[in-house]
Amino acid sequence: MSEPSSSLSSSKDELFQLIKRLGTYLALKMSNLFSISLQKLDPRSVGAIAGLAVAIIFTYRLMRSPAAPPRRQPKRQAPTTSGSSISAQSNATLMPSGACSPSEDLRAQNVVDEFFQPVKPTLGQIVRQKLSEGRKVTCRLLGVILEESSPEELQVKQATVKSSVLDVLLEITKYCDLYLMERVIDDESEKIVLLALENAGIFTSGGLVKDKVLFCSTENGRTSFVRQLEPDWHIDTNPEIVSQLARFIKYQLHVSPTRPERTAPNVFSCPSLEHFFGCV
Structure with a gap:
């Protein structure tokens, strides 16, 4: 029992x-x-x-x-x-x-x-976290989005979008109002850049249109674009422009192969845009 x-x-x-x-x-x-x-x-x-x-x-x-x-239960005496x-x-x-x-x-x-296995954040979550939920971003093309690093290189009738930056760029366009800008020497260079962006599929995501790709003939022209747009973030490779804009822009990312001395608390530096978001 x-x-x-x-x-x-x-x-x-x-x-x-x-x-x-x-x-x-x-x-x-x-x-x-x-x-x-x-x-x-x-x-x-x-x-x-x-x-x-x-x-x-x-x-x-x-x-x-x-x-x-x-x-x-019936009592059963098991031997x-x-x-x-x-x-x-x-x-x-x-x-x-x-x-x-x-x-x-x-x-x-x-x-x-x-x-309690750690959950790996998605690229979209990393982008929003790194950009501190910023809603407007301006970014230069040469040396950041394009393999070429100078306007003169665009005159050889070629522009190449970095394959490693595509995923990051498309995620930014999902959450932010993105403007791309560059100094070019002639109108032909503009067409080459736009064609390269189009072939890379950047305009098909719906977050970026050709009207948001801006061109100018001087470096000061790019500075003026950024001042007028008043973004939360600006991404550039020119240390002089980064220094000039430090007083006016909330955050900046200075893309440089070497780690330069930090010029202001709101200026960050990284070898590449994709490196900043942990994609390399």
Whole structure:
């Protein structure tokens, strides 16, 4: 009569101990997790943590609720041997009540570790975070979007869009009002640049149109464009323009193969645009 009841009680004790160990390990993980600023958690992570907490509380309450009494079973006297009785007593001696086996401890740790696997942010999330939710961006073409680095190189009837920058550029156009600009020597260079951008598929994403690609004949002309547009971010390779605009633009990214000395707190530097967003 007492065997089903004792078996059920034993199973409950084992499950309760597993939950208890899981809770202890979870508390350690949670303390490490909440040492990070909540602003850096995305809604999916917060929801997942809340869901896990609710699941643990529900399971704990379920375990504490009184179990229904087992049905009476016909008394059956199973033949037992002295050997099996000695083995059961030996196991009871080796595994005291309330103790957890190493396998249970490892199981609880694996459950928590699997739940807290870091979620890799998407490129779109990285772009928004890096740009501090900026809504308007201006960017020069040469040396940032194009492989060519000088207006003279455009006169050889060729312009090449960097393949490594395409994904970043398309993500920026999804969240920001993007303007591209460049100094050119002649009208033919303008056509070459626009054709290269079109062939790269930049205009097909819907976030950038040809009217937002601006051309000028001097470096000061590019500075004037930026001042008039008043962007949240400007991206350039010319250190003089970056220095001149530091007082007027909220943030700037100076693209330079070498790491120059920081000229202002709102000016960042990186070897390339894609490097700034962690794409290389």
